[in-house]
Amino acid sequence: MKFQTFKVCGLVFAFLIGSAFLGSSGSALASQKVPISFNDYHGYTGTVKYIKSVAKAYPNITKLIEIGKSNMGRPIYVLVISNMKTGTTIDTFVKLRNKRKEGVKNVPPMKPYQGKPGHWICGSTHGNEYTGTEVCLYTIDKLVSGYGSDKEVTRLVDGQTFYVCPVVNPDGLYNSIEKGISQRQNSMKKDDDGDGKVNEDGYDDLNGDGHITWFRYKDPKGRYVIDDVDPRLMVRLRRNAKTDKQLYSVIREDRDNDGDGERGEDSERGIDLNRNFPEGWWKTDGMAGGRGNYPTSAPEIHAIAEFFTNNTNILMAQNYHTSGGFTYRPMGTAPPNQLHPKDVAIFDMIMGKKYLEIIGEEVPEAWKAPGSLARFKEELEKKSKNKYAIARGYELPRGWRASYNEARDRRYGYGMASDWMYMQFGAYAITTELWNPQKDIKDFPQFTGPDARIEAQRALLKYQDEKYGGKLFIPWKKFEHPELGEGEIGGWIPKYRSNALPGEPLLNVCEKHWQFELFRAGLQPEIVITDAKARVLYTANKANSAVVSQKGDLVSIKKGKSKGKYKIVEVTAVIENKGKLATHVARGAQLAGNREDIVWLIGDRDKITHLQGTKFQKLGVIEGTQKIPGYTGRPGAGPAEQRRMQRMPRFIPPGYPMFFRMRGARLEPTQVKQTGPKREVRWLIAVEGNTPLKVVVTSQKGGTKVKNLLIQ
Numbered sequence: 156m157k158f159q160t161f162k163v164c165g166l167v168f169a170f171l172i173g174s175a176f177l178g179s180s181g182s183a184l185a186s187q188k189v190p191i192s193f194n195d196y197h198g199y200t201g202t203v204k205y206i207k208s209v210a211k212a213y214p215n216i217t218k219l220i221e222i223g224k225s226n227m228g229r230p231i232y233v234l235v236i237s238n239m240k241t242g243t244t245i246d247t248f249v250k251l252r253n254k255r256k257e258g259v260k261n262v263p264p265m266k267p268y269q270g271k272p273g274h275w276i277c278g279s280t281h282g283n284e285y286t287g288t289e290v291c292l293y294t295i296d297k298l299v300s301g302y303g304s305d306k307e308v309t310r311l312v313d314g315q316t317f318y319v320c321p322v323v324n325p326d327g328l329y330n331s332i333e334k335g336i337s338q339r340q341n342s343m344k345k346d347d348d349g350d351g352k353v354n355e356d357g358y359d360d361l362n363g364d365g366h367i368t369w370f371r372y373k374d375p376k377g378r379y380v381i382d383d384v385d386p387r388l389m390v391r392l393r394r395n396a397k398t399d400k401q402l403y404s405v406i407r408e409d410r411d412n413d414g415d416g417e418r419g420e421d422s423e424r425g426i427d428l429n430r431n432f433p434e435g436w437w438k439t440d441g442m443a444g445g446r447g448n449y450p451t452s453a454p455e456i457h458a459i460a461e462f463f464t465n466n467t468n469i470l471m472a473q474n475y476h477t478s479g480g481f482t483y484r485p486m487g488t489a490p491p492n493q494l495h496p497k498d499v500a501i502f503d504m505i506m507g508k509k510y511l512e513i514i515g516e517e518v519p520e521a522w523k524a525p526g527s528l529a530r531f532k533e534e535l536e537k538k539s540k541n542k543y544a545i546a547r548g549y550e551l552p553r554g555w556r557a558s559y560n561e562a563r564d565r566r567y568g569y570g571m572a573s574d575w576m577y578m579q580f581g582a583y584a585i586t587t588e589l590w591n592p593q594k595d596i597k598d599f600p601q602f603t604g605p606d607a608r609i610e611a612q613r614a615l616l617k618y619q620d621e622k623y624g625g626k627l628f629i630p631w632k633k634f635e636h637p638e639l640g641e642g643e644i645g646g647w648i649p650k651y652r653s654n655a656l657p658g659e660p661l662l663n664v665c666e667k668h669w670q671f672e673l674f675r676a677g678l679q680p681e682i683v684i685t686d687a688k689a690r691v692l693y694t695a696n697k698a699n700s701a702v703v704s705q706k707g708d709l710v711s712i713k714k715g716k717s718k719g720k721y722k723i724v725e726v727t728a729v730i731e732n733k734g735k736l737a738t739h740v741a742r743g744a745q746l747a748g749n750r751e752d753i754v755w756l757i758g759d760r761d762k763i764t765h766l767q768g769t770k771f772q773k774l775g776v777i778e779g780t781q782k783i784p785g786y787t788g789r790p791g792a793g794p795a796e797q798r799r800m801q802r803m804p805r806f807i808p809p810g811y812p813m814f815f816r817m818r819g820a821r822l823e824p825t826q827v828k829q830t831g832p833k834r835e836v837r838w839l840i841a842v843e844g845n846t847p848l849k850v851v852v853t854s855q856k857g858g859t860k861v862k863n864l865l866i867q
């Protein structure tokens with residue numbers, strides 16, 4: 156009998172699993188209104204077509220914005236994904252002192268989605284690193300087609316805002332994919348060789364096969380030899396290495412188009428956009444270190460800087476690049492001690508740990524036992540020369556690192572995106588270098604040792620033979636170069652050379668990084684008003700206003716006009732951050748342009764007199780619910796605050812009042828001195844007659860919420 160019951164249960168159980176599976180996959184398909192495939196790269200044209208179709212198919216949860224144009228006039232788009240029917244912003248309730256006006260190009264009125272925590276995801280800042288564009292499109296698909304069927308996705312799209320910018324560098328991507336000319340930089344209409352002609356000598360499809368691949372030719376000064384194992388591969392010799400083999404030079408297909416004796420010296424190539432951001436663009440001696448004439452001189456970077464400035468709700472930011480299969484968290488332009496220790500803990504122990512788990516790499520021992528950091532520091536002091544690692548208690552692992560060279564104490568570059576987004580804007584910004592064949596291709600052989608690199612190249616070429624019918628690699632064929640003579644043209648088609656191979660490998664990369672950003676979205680703060688009440692303490696049927704004046708020591712109170720019926724009302728509200736992280740990075744509220752969280756009591760200002768508690772009260776930065784592992788809460792000024800203090804003018808003219816308040820100046824706002832993830836606030840007001848009241852809590856990165864009050 157028992158056995159029979161069990162059997163029946165088992166059957167029912169199996170049936171439920173089956174139908175649940177069919178149900179979810181069926182509805183997921185039904186809500187995927189714009190089909191997408193990852194069997195080849197979308198390029199600029201395909202990407203624009205896709206995001207326009209998505210914006211059209213999902214008007215309730217998306218909005219397509221053109222944020223600027225490239226040098227060649229191609230639009231740069233951001234697809235905003237958020238429930239467009241929810242959300243509110245503070246300028247709906249409070250007149251801004253510097254009003255945002257419709258028609259003023261740079262400062263449009265705020266949109267409801269700006270009142271939700273924002274998450275920036277972008278790709279193709281380097282035009283030939285478009286794996287990130289594909290991950291952006293995959294992410295868009297997951298968000299829009301998961302909305303309504305996937306519980307977590309629905310929650311995020313309702314409560315947060317995703318800003319997906321699949322192509323930061325339209326011209327670089329267009330040239331790399333549509334034209335087949337690999338281009339990392341943006342494009343510029345610039346006469347590089349000073350001959351009066353613009354962009355007249357770029358790469359050329361010498362043999363007219365529709366691809367710009369490679370030309371190899373015998374050259375006693377060359378640094379390449381043909382691989383012994385797979386003669387299709389060219390092996391670059393190590394520095395000072397000697398060989399008896401025939402030496403080759405390998406160049407892109409190219410000829411001298413303008414007869415000046417040089418090849419490819421005046422192409423469309425402009426500047427490296429990830430060196431044009433305003434953070435760390437200058438050298439310490441004050442000379443230019445980054446690219447471009449000045450920070451944000453490239454229209455593409457200008458557009459992004461402007462977008463961030465107008466969307467102060469962005470707390471998470473991801474900049475996709477290729478390749479390597481690892482993530483850079485800040486900093487790259489400055490030593491790691493510029494990071495606040497709390498942010499280090501959040502970056503490494505929360506985000507980094509998850510990232511390593513997703514990509515399948517070993518998590519550092521110290522991250523598994525953050526309570527024992529002191530011991531790890533001691534141990535590291537004995538064996539490491541890296542002072543930054545010793546201070547932290549661990550070396551950064553391969554998969555989660557900073558680009559700053561800690562061992563040599565040397566910066567990686569100038570004017571980089573994620574440093575700017577973190578340091579000046581206050582976002583948890585990272586740069587992920589996507590694509591590592593050994594991790595992203597299922598059952599790909601693993602190599603170690605001195606020949607690992609060439610062995611991996613051989614394996615990748617073989618994989619291409621088997622899975623893609625050899626179509627991604629052009630066999631070498633004899634070619635007579637107009638200037639260099641005899642040689643051969645062939646090699647990897649550039650667009651497949653250092654990006655995730657289309658199909659299964661690309662899908663693996665997409666899924667892992669979608670999962671990681673989904674995890675990061677789950678860390679966002681979430682401000683809610685959990686309770687708000689307005690209680691009448693006292694009602695007077697006839698009241699008068701009073702005028703107070705002071706002459707010397709004499710204070711006189713004169714009876715004013717009759718006010719009629721009024722009430723003394725106590726308003727209380729409980730505000731909580733139900734999200735995991737605080738509403739700002741550690742130095743967030745100290746950064747220029749950032750502010751602490753605020754709560755307003757809003758009603759008809761002619762009918763309300765504030766007796767206790769100013770009309771807005773400052774709440775500080777509301778902490779999240781997650782304990783930050785490895786962070787002991789050392790208070791004090793972070794590096795940015797110290798920097799800012801240094802920038803303040805040193806000279807104060809004699810007789811200049813140090814503290815003054817202008818006549819009629821407003822009362823200093825009430826500062827709520829509570830910490831943690833919860834604030835309890837109170838106002839005492841006198842209300843004439845009846846007026847509706849609203850409690851509005853507004854956090855730049857934690858969201859804006861409103862609660863209507865009934866005076867009881």
Ligand SMILES: [Zn+2]
Nearest residue numbers: 281284476477
């Ligand atoms: Zn890059």
